[in-house]
Structure formats: C-alpha cells, structure tokens
Amino acid sequence: MPTIKKLSILTAAALLGLLQSCTKTFLDLDPLDQATEAVYFKTPDQFKAAANDFYNKMIGFRPVNSSNIYNWMDGGSDLLSPGYGWPSALNAADVYWNNAYSYIRANNILIAKVPQYPGDYAGIKPYVAAAYFFRAWHHFFLLKRYGGVPLDTIVADVNSGLLSAPRNSRYEVTRQVLSDLDVAIDGLPLEASIAAADKGQVSKQAAMAFKARVLLYEGTYEKYVGKATDGDGSTTGAGSKGYDAGNVTKYLTEAALLCEQVMSYPDYTLFTGVDSLSYRYLFILDDAASNPKGLVKTANKEYLLSSRYDYTLLQGNANLTHTGGGSISRKLMDMFLCKDGLPYSVSPLAKGYALMTDEFTNRESRMTCITGAPRQKYWGFGSAYGANYTLANYLTVFNWPSYINVAYPDLSNGGSGYGSRKWSSESANRNDYQESYDYPQIRLAEVYLTYAEAKCELGNGNISDNDLNISVNKIRARAGAAPLTNALIAPYPSLTMLGEIRRERTLELLSENTRFTDLFRWGIAEQELNQVPLGMVVQYKGQPTEIATFTNPYTNKPAYNPATYAFGVDATTGAVILSGPPAVPMTKKNYLTSIPQDQVTLNRNLLQNPGY
Numbered sequence: 001m002p003t004i005k006k007l008s009i010l011t012a013a014a015l016l017g018l019l020q021s022c023t024k025t026f027l028d029l030d031p032l033d034q035a036t037e038a039v040y041f042k043t044p045d046q047f048k049a050a051a052n053d054f055y056n057k058m059i060g061f062r063p064v065n066s067s068n069i070y071n072w073m074d075g076g077s078d079l080l081s082p083g084y085g086w087p088s089a090l091n092a093a094d095v096y097w098n099n100a101y102s103y104i105r106a107n108n109i110l111i112a113k114v115p116q117y118p119g120d121y122a123g124i125k126p127y128v129a130a131a132y133f134f135r136a137w138h139h140f141f142l143l144k145r146y147g148g149v150p151l152d153t154i155v156a157d158v159n160s161g162l163l164s165a166p167r168n169s170r171y172e173v174t175r176q177v178l179s180d181l182d183v184a185i186d187g188l189p190l191e192a193s194i195a196a197a198d199k200g201q202v203s204k205q206a207a208m209a210f211k212a213r214v215l216l217y218e219g220t221y222e223k224y225v226g227k228a229t230d231g232d233g234s235t236t237g238a239g240s241k242g243y244d245a246g247n248v249t250k251y252l253t254e255a256a257l258l259c260e261q262v263m264s265y266p267d268y269t270l271f272t273g274v275d276s277l278s279y280r281y282l283f284i285l286d287d288a289a290s291n292p293k294g295l296v297k298t299a300n301k302e303y304l305l306s307s308r309y310d311y312t313l314l315q316g317n318a319n320l321t322h323t324g325g326g327s328i329s330r331k332l333m334d335m336f337l338c339k340d341g342l343p344y345s346v347s348p349l350a351k352g353y354a355l356m357t358d359e360f361t362n363r364e365s366r367m368t369c370i371t372g373a374p375r376q377k378y379w380g381f382g383s384a385y386g387a388n389y390t391l392a393n394y395l396t397v398f399n400w401p402s403y404i405n406v407a408y409p410d411l412s413n414g415g416s417g418y419g420s421r422k423w424s425s426e427s428a429n430r431n432d433y434q435e436s437y438d439y440p441q442i443r444l445a446e447v448y449l450t451y452a453e454a455k456c457e458l459g460n461g462n463i464s465d466n467d468l469n470i471s472v473n474k475i476r477a478r479a480g481a482a483p484l485t486n487a488l489i490a491p492y493p494s495l496t497m498l499g500e501i502r503r504e505r506t507l508e509l510l511s512e513n514t515r516f517t518d519l520f521r522w523g524i525a526e527q528e529l530n531q532v533p534l535g536m537v538v539q540y541k542g543q544p545t546e547i548a549t550f551t552n553p554y555t556n557k558p559a560y561n562p563a564t565y566a567f568g569v570d571a572t573t574g575a576v577i578l579s580g581p582p583a584v585p586m587t588k589k590n591y592l593t594s595i596p597q598d599q600v601t602l603n604r605n606l607l608q609n610p611g612y
Contacts, residue, residue, distance in 0.1 A: 048127050061316035077519075078529050082329050108152065129187025139152075143177070144517050147167075148171075150162065150166070171244070203305075209262050209446070211254075212450050215258070219248050263470065270475070281295055286435070287311060292426055303438065304444065315436045318433070319432045329535070338363055352540060353540045353545055355545070357375060413564060449475070456498050463501075465486060468485065525591060526587060538560055565578075587611070589611030
C-alpha cells in the first residue's frame with residue numbers, strides 16, 4: 001500500500017496499460033469487459049497491483065458494514081462502553097466469515113498464478129510473500145473468532161471439495177498460519193529496503209512481529225484454555241486433531257526470539273518526540289494542520305504495519321472525535337499506574353477520590369492522554385464530558401479561543417463520567433468523520449509487550465529486570481511511570497509480575513481490538529467480564545465526593561443525578577453501578593463465536609461450536 005491514491009486506482013491503471021500494450025489481432029484478444037485472469041498476472045506490476053488491494057482488507061476505522069463500526073476498539077468490553085459485548089447466541093449469518101474467505105480467495109488466486117508467470121520470480125517474490133502474509137492474517141482472524149475452521153489454500157470452484165469440507169482443528173489452522181508466515185518472512189523485504197514510494201507495504205519485520213503475535217496467542221490459549229473449546233469433532237466443534245502439549249513452550253520460545261530480532265532493528269522506535277502527551281499524539285498524527293504541534297505522519301516510526309488514511313483521498317469516516325472512544329469504566333481508571341510505577345490500589349501516591357481531580361494526580365501520562373481530566377480543556381464534545389460546550393481544547397497552554405470552556409464530568413445521564421479520547425482530534429481543522437490518522441495494525445510497543453509476556457510465561461511467572469528494561473520499561477518511560485522491577489512489586493502480595501505485564505498490555509493497547517481475545521487466551525474472561533461495571537466514585541470514606549455535590553457552572557445543573565442509576569452505588573467502592581449483571585453470563589462457550597447458521601445449512605459437515 002505505497003500511497004492512498006494507489007489503493008484506489010492502481011489496479012485499474014495496470015489493466016489499462018496492459019490492454020493498451022496488446023499487439024495481438026482483434027480476434028486473438030481476450031474479452032475487454034472485465035479483468036480476467038487470462039489477461040492478468042503477466043508482469044510484476046500486475047502482481048503488485050493485485051497485492052496492493054490486500055491492504056484494504058484489515059479492520060480499521062472504516063467499518064466492514066454499518067453494524068460493525070466499533071469492532072476495532074473492543075466496544076462492550078469491561079474497559080470501554082461496558083455492555084457485555086461477547087458472542088452469546090447463534091449467528092444466522094456473519095459478515096466476518098464471508099469476508100475473510102473472500103479475502104483469502106484473492107490471496108490464493110495470486111499464489112496460484114506463480115507457476116504460470118513467464119518472468120523472473122525475483123520480480124514478483126515480495127508480492128507473492130504478501131499474499132502468504134495476508135492468507136495467514138485472515139486465517140488467524142478466523143481462528144480467534146471461531147476456533148478451528150476449514151483451511152482454504154486453493155482456488156476453489158463450484159465442484160471443489162472445499163465447499164463441503166469439515167472444519168480443521170485450531171491446531172491444524174495454527175500450523176498452516178505459521179507455515180504461511182515462514183514463506184512470507186522469507187520473501188518480504190526488510191523495512192530499510194522498501195522504496196520511499198512503496199512505504200506502507202508489509203516488511204519482513206512486520207511479518208516476524210505478526211508471527212510472534214500468533215505464537216503468543218496460541219501458546220497462551222493452549223496453556224490456559226487447552227482443549228476446553230474444541231468439542232469432540234464428531235458431534236460438536238472442530239476437535240483436537242494435531243494437539244501437542246509441547247507446543248506451549250515451543251511457541252512461546254519462538255515468540256520471544258522473533259521479538260528480540262525485531263527489537264534489534266533500528267528502523268522502528270517508540271514515538272516519544274513531543275512531551276508527556278507523546279502517547280496521545282501518536283494516534284492522531286495526520287498533517288501539520290491536524291494538531292496543535294504541527295506534527296505529521298513521518299514523525300511516527302513506531303508502526304510496523306498500519307491501515308493508512310488521508311484527509312484528501314481517504315478519510316476515516318467513523319466519527320472518531322465525538323463518539324469513537326466510548327465510555328470508560330472504573331476498572332480501567334484504577335488500572336492506570338501512579339508515577340512511582342505502582343497501581344493505584346497500593347501506591348502511596350494515590351490521593352483517593354474526594355475531589356474530582358484527585359485520582360488524576362500523580363498518575364502516568366497514558367491516563368491523561370486517553371481520558372478527559374476534569375478542569376482541563378479539550379477539542380471535541382460528548383456527553384462523557386458534559387453537554388455544556390461544543391468545542392474544547394486538550395491543554396490551556398495551546399491558547400485556544402476564549403469561548404472554549406473547561407470540561408467537567410457529567411453523571412446526569414447514567415454514564416460512567418469518563419470518556420476515552422484516544423482517537424479524538426486535537427484541531428478545529430478536523431471535524432467528526434474527517435479524521436485521517438492511520439490505524440495501527442502492528443506497532444513496536446506490542447512487540448515489547450509480546451517479548452515480556454513470553455519471557456515471563458517461560459519463566460513460570462518470573463522475568464529478569466534486564467528483560468523488562470529492554471521491553472516494557474521503554475513503554476513505561478514514555479508514560480512517565482517508574483520502571484517495573486522485581487524489587488518494586490515484591491512488598492505487595494496482591495501484585496504478580498505476570499499480572500503487571502498483562503496490565504501494561506491492557507493499558508498500552510486499549511482500543512486496538514485486543515481486550516476480548518486477551519481475556520480469552522488468558523482463560524480469565526469469566527472472572528473479568530461477569531463483573532458489574534462501575535463508573536465515577538460518588539461516596540468516599542463515608543462522605544459524598546465533590547462530583548456528587550458539584551453544580552456545573554455553565555449549565556447551572558447538578559453534575560450527578562442519582563435517579564439515573566437504577567442499580568445505585570457500589571457499597572465497596574462508592575462508585576455508581578452502570579448496569580446489573582449480564583443476562584447471559586460469560587462462560588467458556590463464549591470464547592468462540594458460533595459458526596454462522598447459513599454456512600452450516602450450506603455445509604452440513606461444519607459442526608457447530610460447543611454450547612450453541
């Protein structure tokens with residue numbers, strides 16, 4: 001995906017050039033009304049054009065369809081917009097099943113054309129490697145969503161046995177994904193070798209990082225969930241064919257090694273070039289007119305692979321600034337660290353909740369980068385910050401116009417009182433639906449997190465301070481939090497090293513479509529997702545907090561309306577209860593989505609996942 005423009009016009013331009021260059025007689029020409037395979041895949045540019053379209057097929061800001069706009073930010077989890085959003089019932093149909101196999105077919109078509117290619121294979125090798133990469137990408141997506149699925153490595157026709165094939169087990173799918181990624185890694189160029197005009201195409205390092213992601217996912221899933229969601233393969237599920245207990249150690253070991261390799265390359269660095277708000281600006285980089293600092297996308301060397309957008313050519317079109325972030329739960333707010341590197345629950349720097357600004361005091365910068373702190377100014381608007389203004393600015397030092405008011409929490413409408421600003425614009429030049437920053441598919445921070453988690457898992461919950469320093473502590477340094485060390489958490493029985501590394505992943509990758517699958521692979525989704533979601537604290541140490549008695553000076557209305565909280569206030573935390581327990585409790589069944597019923601009707605060999 002060299003440029004946004006090429007995404008939309010390259011295929012058509014390549015076909016036009018091909019047709020114009022034909023020297024055959026009229027009767028010998030192939031039909032001109034469609035781009036048939038008979039006239040395509042003859043030159044490197046044609047392979048490149050076909051491969052460029054693969055980059056459009058990853059989840060980003062633009063929804064797959066209007067009902068799935070929030071898939072990319074884990075909406076409905078226990079952290080954002082609490083709504084118990086896990087799969088719980090039979091799906092009549094599922095766009096993600098259909099789309100994934102459609103995308104895989106395009107990958108297979110390119111791969112199948114290689115034996116007939118008349119030129120030097122070296123000229124098409126990176127595009128073939130990209131096809132293998134994306135075939136692995138989509139099979140992995142299917143694996144996370146459904147478990148074992150039918151493997152698709154051929155260009156099927158109406159007579160193909162694939163159309164009536166049973167499901168492969170998750171272990172067979174994983175092996176195929178890893179095999180495809182080996183081919184991709186071998187054929188893709190290093191980041192430094194990708195021409196400037198082609199930047200954005202997948203690199204060897206990105207494929208290595210993605211393979212590490214797959215290995216960590218499957219290694220921990222098999223460790224903590226095992227065969228519990230497989231079914232017997234005869235009456236339900238995809239079965240456990242190919243299961244190997246030794247894969248846990250094997251996968252985690254290779255994941256750590258791959259991350260170490262990627263970390264050794266100088267091509268990627270954490271984005272730290274602003275100030276304490278560096279983490280915030282990482283996600284809203286567009287052009288110089290899109291943010292108060294005048295930053296542009298070239299300042300970002302952290303993304304190994306991203307879905308690219310452009311203000312002129314391809315806007316995000318997802319209303320990111322006003323509604324994209326969603327509400328934030330009490331759980332997330334308390335997960336953010338204090339500056340001493342300890343969580344709020346044990347840190348001596350914690351000030352409590354009496355004043356609305358107390359919990360924001362002495363906290364790491366990711367908290368102020370992601371959430372809206374009271375008495376600050378922000379661009380954007382939304383009920384999470386109060387309905388008393390339409391535009392606000394992030395910091396007063398940017399000297400925005402005087403009509404922009406400071407933000408105050410709003411608990412009058414039944415919300416949590418907190419809102420996410422991770423994807424919210426910081427400029428009047430970017431209104432809702434115009435945001436055009438890139439969506440990260442793989443970034444260096446995830447590589448650090450994968451490395452630390454894999455090493456800690458291999459160490460049975462232990463990891464050296466040196467391994468922490470070359471990974472998660474770089475992320476902490478950007479967040480303004482003290483390093484994570486063995487000595488730091490030793491005095492606190494409630495803290496474990498693995499738990500703190502998981503905390504880092506939760507905070508760093510918020511809204512990047514990881515929360516549900518992380519809880520599933522750790523085998524703790526029942527514990528975390530069956531909790532009742534909470535919001536702001538309105539009772540602290542037996543007294544009402546400031547927010548409980550506060551009147552908004554711009555609306556002259558109380559910020560807190562108890563009548564909107566049907567479930568009242570939690571007796572332990574003093575926080576408002578946002579909803580009752582889930583009507584359908586989370587169980588192991590819900591770790592996988594059901595196979596779409598329309599697919600089961602078409603292919604009776606597709607056995608449904610257990611419990612559906």
